[in-house]
Amino acid sequence: MSKVFRGVLFTLAFGATLFAQEKKFEIGASVTGNFLRTVNGFDTDHSVKNSLGVGANFRTYFSKRHGLDISWSYSNPAHTYFSPSVGSTPAVGVTHKTWTNEATTSYVFKLRSSESRIQPFLLAGGGALLFTPNGLHSTVGSVGTTAKLTGVYGGGIDAYLSSRIGLRAQYKGFVYNDPANAVIHRSTQKLGHMAQPSLGLFWRF
Known part of the structure; x- marks a missing residue:
């Protein structure tokens, strides 16, 4: 397991312990759509097929407006890397599925402080x-996991169906350094972006 991933897991666990308060837990599950933009750079095009995924989250509010969200999501889209021929260098390309896992923590701000059944929020x-x-496999062995730090922004709407159960429609955007491809040894060296709308249920405790 990479040092980056271990550090993220520690941060998430510490955050949950620090901010969790009695009767203010929310646990959610969702279906996600994952849309990664095509990235071009250094004679390399990196495109990703749109895909569905699944997500889960833990959320707690430590005041009427302020909270902490800890999220995980998974998808398995097809990535394509292509470099056109340049002079005597032939064109190269590869397409493969890639397990993609998200582990993030976010500050959540409710736009309403009331106990309304409809609660918009930003994160x-x-x-x-x-x-x-x-x-x-590449020419130097197995292709392992590449971990990239990411910034997260977004928002959504919580619709409480009862005092315990709610429906959540959410959008999250991820900004990160585009990962290199170890099979053909190509990298765009540019910023990547993933748009992730989701719809799911959450349970309040």
């Missing part, structure tokens, strides 16, 4: 994205 934070090509 911002950071964490890590882990990219693991499925069963691929």
Whole structure:
């Protein structure tokens, strides 16, 4: 396990312990859509097929407006790297599925302080994205996990169906350094962006 990922897990666990308060826990599960923009740089194009995924989160509010969200999500999209021919150098390309895991923590701000059943919110934070090509090998051996630090921003709406159960529609955006491809040894060396809308249920304790 990478040092980056271990550090993120420690931060998430510490945050949960620090901010959790009685009767203010929320645990959620969702279906996500994952849309990564095409990145171009250094004669390399990196495109990713849109995909569905799953997510889970823990959220706690330590006042009427302020809270902490700890999230994980998983998807398995197809990544394509392509470099066109330049002079005597032939064109190279590869397409493969990549397990993508998100581990992030975010500050949450409710736009309403009342106990209304409809609660819009904003969030911002950071964490890590882990990219693991499925069963691929490069000329130097197995292709392992690449961890990238990421910034997170977004918002959404909580609709309370009862005092315990609610529906959450949410958007999160991730900004990170685009991962290199170890199979063809190509990198765009640019910033990547993933848009992640989601819809799910949450339970309050």
